[in-house]
Amino acid sequence: MMNxxxxxxxxxxxxxxxxxxxxxxxxxxxxxxxxxxxxxxxSVAFIVLLVVVAVFAPWISPYNPVRQFPNGLTPVGxxxxxxxxxxxxxxxxxxDVLSRLIYGARVSLLVGVVATSLASAxxxxxxxxxxxxxxxxxxxxxxxxxxxxxFPILLxxxxxxxxxxxxxxxxxxxxxxAYWTYLARVVRGQVLSLKEREFVTAARTLGVGHSRxxxxxxxxxxxxxxxxxGTLGIATSILLEASLSxxxxxxxxxxxxxxxxxxxxxxxxxxxxxxxxxxxxxLIATVLAFNxxxxxxxxxxxxxxxxxx
Amino acid sequence: xxxxxxxxxxxxAHPLLSVRDLTVHFRLRRGPKSSRTIRAVxxxxxxxxxxxxxxxxxxxGSGKSTLARALMRIIRPTHGVVTLDNADVTALKGRxxxxxxxxxxxxxxxxxxxxxxxxSVREAIAEALSVSGTxxxxxxxxxxxxxxxxxxxxxxxxxxxxxxxxxxxxxxxIARALAVSPEIIIxxxxxxxxxxxIRAQVLNLLKDIQRDTGVAYLFISHDLSxxxxxxxxxxxxxxxxxxxxxxxxxxxxxxxxxxxxALIAAVPSVTSRGRARLKLSGEPPDPGNPPSGCPFHPRCPxxxxxxxxxxxxxxxxxxxxxxxxxxxxxxxxxxxxxxAP
Numbered sequence: 114m115m116n117x118x119x120x121x122x123x124x125x126x127x128x129x130x131x132x133x134x135x136x137x138x139x140x141x142x143x144x145x146x147x148x149x150x151x152x153x154x155x156s157v158a159f160i161v162l163l164v165v166v167a168v169f170a171p172w173i174s175p176y177n178p179v180r181q182f183p184n185g186l187t188p189v190g191x192x193x194x195x196x197x198x199x200x201x202x203x204x205x206x207x208x209d210v211l212s213r214l215i216y217g218a219r220v221s222l223l224v225g226v227v228a229t230s231l232a233s234a235x236x237x238x239x240x241x242x243x244x245x246x247x248x249x250x251x252x253x254x255x256x257x258x259x260x261x262x263x264f265p266i267l268l269x270x271x272x273x274x275x276x277x278x279x280x281x282x283x284x285x286x287x288x289x290x291a292y293w294t295y296l297a298r299v300v301r302g303q304v305l306s307l308k309e310r311e312f313v314t315a316a317r318t319l320g321v322g323h324s325r326x327x328x329x330x331x332x333x334x335x336x337x338x339x340x341x342x343g344t345l346g347i348a349t350s351i352l353l354e355a356s357l358s359x360x361x362x363x364x365x366x367x368x369x370x371x372x373x374x375x376x377x378x379x380x381x382x383x384x385x386x387x388x389x390x391x392x393x394x395x396l397i398a399t400v401l402a403f404n405x406x407x408x409x410x411x412x413x414x415x416x417x418x419x420x421x422x
Numbered sequence: 423x424x425x426x427x428x429x430x431x432x433x434x435a436h437p438l439l440s441v442r443d444l445t446v447h448f449r450l451r452r453g454p455k456s457s458r459t460i461r462a463v464x465x466x467x468x469x470x471x472x473x474x475x476x477x478x479x480x481x482x483g484s485g486k487s488t489l490a491r492a493l494m495r496i497i498r499p500t501h502g503v504v505t506l507d508n509a510d511v512t513a514l515k516g517r518x519x520x521x522x523x524x525x526x527x528x529x530x531x532x533x534x535x536x537x538x539x540x541x542s543v544r545e546a547i548a549e550a551l552s553v554s555g556t557x558x559x560x561x562x563x564x565x566x567x568x569x570x571x572x573x574x575x576x577x578x579x580x581x582x583x584x585x586x587x588x589x590x591x592x593x594x595x596i597a598r599a600l601a602v603s604p605e606i607i608i609x610x611x612x613x614x615x616x617x618x619x620i621r622a623q624v625l626n627l628l629k630d631i632q633r634d635t636g637v638a639y640l641f642i643s644h645d646l647s648x649x650x651x652x653x654x655x656x657x658x659x660x661x662x663x664x665x666x667x668x669x670x671x672x673x674x675x676x677x678x679x680x681x682x683x684a685l686i687a688a689v690p691s692v693t694s695r696g697r698a699r700l701k702l703s704g705e706p707p708d709p710g711n712p713p714s715g716c717p718f719h720p721r722c723p724x725x726x727x728x729x730x731x732x733x734x735x736x737x738x739x740x741x742x743x744x745x746x747x748x749x750x751x752x753x754x755x756x757x758x759x760x761x762a763p
Contacts, residue, residue, distance in 0.1 A: 180437055310535055311536040312537055312538040314496055315528070315536045315595070316538070318494050318528050319523065319524075319553050319598070319602065320521070320524050320529070320553045320554075320602070321548070321549065321553055327584070329541075329549070330541075333540045334540065
């Protein structure tokens with residue numbers, strides 16, 4: 114904590130100019146810490162690149178990802194290896210791997226971001242209400258959370274999608290359903306301690322209503338947690354989406370998805386290793402980048418670690 | 423509910439706030455069957471007139487803060503009646519509770535935790551203004567006026583609590599309390615965390631505000647010299663009960679209760695050389711398991727047999743203040759112990 118020394122006499126007060134000591138300026142701090150953290154810099158840069166690629170996929174990708182090229186297969190019908198024509202080769206159906214990879218990024222990011230946003234919204238709502246209200250409401254909400262948390266998610270997803278049929282929407286819903294619980298628990302814990310803080314009591318004694326106390330005095334303090342968990346949640350969601358697609362119950366064919374590409378690639382691992390390596394590397398790099406960026410955000414946003422610097 | 427013997431505690435003039443037999447018990451569960459009751463505040467009765475300052479003193483754990491929190495209805499009192507302007511406010515709920523809270527405000531002890539670190543000074547004060555129904559377009563001028571009232575320049579409106587010192591934060595807290603034009607401000611150890619020089623500034627500021635607005639203070643402090651400076655009347659608390667009550671003059675120059683005497687004797691003073699020091703030995707008792715009879719008897723130098731058995735009630739003395747002590751009351755106050763100046 115930084116304290117302006119207040120003099121024994123009152124007039125220093127007037128003389129003191131509003132110093133820009135350490136205004137909670139996130140962007141400034143983030144930029145500064147990135148310069149000293151090459152790992153985080155690379156991670157953030159990779160995420161930015163990924164977003165650009167995903168958004169501008171139709172302009173960046175060399176070919177239509179579902180188009181089957183007659184020259185994409187060897188005379189015996191095997192995939193073509195990387196060449197100047199197909200930079201990452203083709204798959205068993207004669208489609209361009211690079212184009213599918215680029216469109217796959219789109220699916221991964223879309224599912225990751227939408228599912229995580231949905232999960233965060235539910236998790237924050239449930240956690241904040243449970244922590245703030247306490248009593249029976251808290252017990253009911255948290256037991257519900259425990260219940261969902263105890264589901265074997267992959268098995269549950271398979272069952273659910275078997276019933277509802279595979280679609281991108283269902284994948285998003287299943288992932289959101291699985292992951293809101295983590296945030297709900299963390300948020301509840303934080304709200305429990307926040308509501309005992311004196312500034313919350315002070316607001317209450319002022320006559321500020323519950324909803325305003327939650328939105329103005331509690332939620333802003335949860336933002337660092339939500340941002341960090343959101344970033345890590347995107348990585349987890351992407352991984353789960355890939356798992357579901359790998360199992361053939363994710364994003365429906367012929368849409369490109371990294372999980373589906375890995376699934377297909379493993380069959381040709383010996384003859385066409387690029388089919389496995391390209392989506393595998395993309396998936397690992399993406400998940401790693403989001404995880405490392407999440408760690409870095411924890412450092413930047415957590416006031417406790419910030420004080421230690 | 424009022425104790426008939428409370429005599430001097432109950433002023434004749436129409437009081438602004440009157441507290442009768444206020445009791446706060448906490449139940450501690452230590453297992454499925456055993457539970458014990460902590461009597462944090464146990465039958466406290468007093469009146470507070472408009473524009474007056476009542477000081478409440480006592481050691482840690484004597485129930486001072488619990489009393490304040492029960493009055494603000496942060497904690498629900500177990501028992502007792504609180505009336506503000508003759509209206510019972512003990513059982514208020516919802517909307518009416520909000521209205522009542524505006525008439526009574528609190529300045530908290532810890533200036534580092536009582537302001538939201540993510541809210542600028544302007545936002546913090548404006549929040550209080552909007553709660554009290556000040557239209558938004560008047561906020562800017564009102565914030566400036568309130569900052570001036572607590573001797574802070576208007577440029578401070580842009581600052582965040584992290585950029586302020588303890589004294590400045592406490593001024594902002596006071597400005598925020600004043601924003602709803604309360605009739606009573608409870609200061610719960612409001613200056614305890616401040617340096618001595620800044621403490622004096624804040625105390626003077628509070629006095630100025632009282633002179634100008636006629637607000638009444640309930641001033642809670644463990645620091646007797648602060649109370650002596652601030653308070654018109656003083657109540658000394660020990661383990662949840664008031665043991666001595668009187669005007670500041672009475673209590674500080676002619677303390678009657680042995681506990682009050684010991685507290686006053688413990689205040690370091692440059693002129694105290696040669697003064698017989700009453701030393702308090704031991705710790706204040708566990709409020710969950712207070713001693714029988716007078717809770718002070720294990721530490722009391724004057725304790726007699728009856729003290730171990732019967733708990734003394736607060737009763738008026740010829741000297742003018744009220745005391746809960748068998749020894750003092752049986753003596754009739756004839757040979758009161760003067761504390762040598």
